[in-house]
Amino acid sequence: MSAVFKLIPTTQKYDWGKVGLSSKVAQYAAAYSAAGFTLDENAPYAELWMGTHHSSPSRLLDSPSQEKLSDYLAAHPELLGSPVIERFRSEGAAEGNLPFLFKILAIEKALSIQTHPDKEMAQRLHKERPDVYKDANHKPEMALALTPFQAMCGFLPLARIADYIVDTPEFAALVPQAIREQFLSIASSDEPTGPAEKKALKDLFTAVMTAQESIFKPELEKLVARYHSGGAKASEKEVVDLVLRLNSQFPGDIGVFCAFILNHLVLKPGEAIFLAAGEPHAYVSGDIAECMATSDNVIRAGLTPKLRDVPNLVAGLTYNSAHASKHLVEPQAFDSAIHSTLYDPPVPEFSVVRAAVPAGETEVHPPIDGPSIAIVTSGKGSIAWDSSEELRLSEGEVFFVGAGHEVRLAAGGENEFVIHRAFVEAK
Template sequence: MTTVFKIIPTTQKYDWGKIGSFSKVAQYAAASKLPGFTLDDNAPYAELWMGTHHTSPSRLLDSPSQEKLSNYLAAHPSLIGARVVEGFKDDGAAEGNLPFLFKVLAIEKALSIQTHPDKETARKLHAERPNVYKDANHKPEMALALTPFQAMCGFLPLARIADYLVDTPEFAALVPQAIQERFLSVASTEDSTDPKVKKALKEVFSAVMTAEASLFQPELEKLIARFKSGGAKPSEKDVRDLVVRLDSQFPGDIGVFCAFLLNHLSMNPGEAIFLAAGEPHAYVSGDIVECMATSDNVIRAGLTPKLRDVPNLVAGLTYNSAHASEHLVAPRPFQSSSHSTLYDPPIPEFSVLRAVVPAGGAESHRPIDGPSIAIVTGGRGTVEWGCREELDISEGDVLFIGAGEGVELRSASGGDDLVVHRAFVEVK
């Protein structure tokens, strides 16, 4: 039984994905000669899935029957590791299910205004509407930028929302006067965790998201016309381009007004954000690797043709308000490695390594006491392990690395850096 092997990811075509070869998802699938993949230059390639989630499971590349990764891991639990099997037995680790799902996203149009439920809410929603909420797990997630990336994440600081209520009449028109007054009376507080403050923010957000189309659509038309004619006020200039962009993609959609409620964050490659359960967000543009607990539960409320569930979204948010920087994940070196950076969010299901190995160089990763999935996002080289076993790897290849196996990444000479993103779980 080998402990390192290539697996076959799956591609997902959603309306918001980048088209054809402009998509990192399509580029990786084509470069790795993904079995059964034929590039359609007119199709939106949105996501590459790597893991064991039952919706779209990965398979073994060199298996004659292309066996499901979950079936193989169930038959060889040592590849997951005893501590991970025990620690995540309630999540099906003993049956070969990994506690994380790894993805690449290629975003042309904004994703929906959304949040993900905590475990208690996920169980409730799955029991009530299993055709919509297809599993009973929570979905904390981390997004790590491959290219320049924009997102809306978490509620703006209270004072900034108050500015918009005062300065942007089209936005204020959606919020009843009494709710505005209650919010403005607490917006200057330094304690955003105060239940009264959270209640006031919830009232504002709920008023906006439940506004009737007959109210918000004329206001949105006025807002877009004003912004396009150069009438944005100084306090609105930081959000003008985002509002116009969102309306061009989703004309007349209430989700456009979330630009006045949520942080707008621009990120460079190598920067990451973490979103816990109950945090509102929408990815706007760019390419990322994304890791999450193994779940596909999404509660949506705007900027989407898919099912919207405004009551559950409004009910399930934390109503934390803070600067966007609060969502950033501070990277740090991975132990004694020279070219690897660790992104370790505050949840047990996953961490992510980003290795950038210079041409002709090498990087060793110590044995990790849990399973890993790695994707080559740039360059080529080899991965070596055990008694001089090795695999040639290049852009788009996806690897499974078993628990307890140390590996060495070697970058080919005379070419680009070898770049590998590696998701793993390790019970501490």
């Protein structure tokens, strides 16, 4: 049994993905042509999955039968480590299941306005609608930009939303006068997350998301026509491109108006955001490495052809109003590693390390008291462990690292060797 070995990831083709080799997902999956991957230049490659999720599990590359990773880990629990097995037994760790799912996403068309439930809400939704909410787990997630990445994330500061109510009549028309006046009266509060402030924000957001088509569609048409004609006000400049992009992808959708309610972030490569339970968001464009607790639970309410569950979405949000920076994950040093950065969100299921090893140099990662899955996102090199074992790696290849093993990453060729490594410890 080896502590480090290559995996075969799986690809998902959703209509919001980037097409053909314009997609990072397809570029990385191309490393597996010998294992059966065939590129369709006209297909939208949206996601690359790396983990033990039952619906699309990773498999061992060098196994004659391409054994599922979960089966192999169940047979070799020392690769998970007993602390992780005990901590996440209820999530199936004892059966070889990881508590996290690692992905690459390539986004051409915006994903839905959505949120994820906390564990209590997930249990209730799963009991009530197991056909829609297929498990009882929560789904906190982190997105780490590989290319410039746009997203809507969390509620704007109350005062900024108030500016849009005053300056954007098409948006204001969706909100009944009494709710509008109450919101404006409280928007300058020094306690934006106080009970009264949260209620005012909830009332406003609910009014927008439940507005009748006979009201919001004509208003959206007027708004888009005004922006196309160059009639945007100075206070609206930062949302013009976003509104027009979303409306071109989802014409006449109420979700377009979320541009006036949610923060709009543009992340540079290496920047990350964390999305806790109850935080509304929508990924807009770009390529990311995403890590999440293993769950399928998504509550949607706009910018989607899928089922919309507006009542549960508005009921499950935190209504925390804050600047976009609240959602950024502050990079940290990773032990004594020189070329590696740790992204450690406030959840036990996962953390991610980004290692960028310059050509000709070596990076040592100390032992982690839990399992890891990593992908080479740029360049080529090798990973060595124990006294003499080594694997050669190139862009797109995915590998597993068992608990408790120090590894040495060496950059080959003339370019930087970059890996993204998701892991869990029983913290």
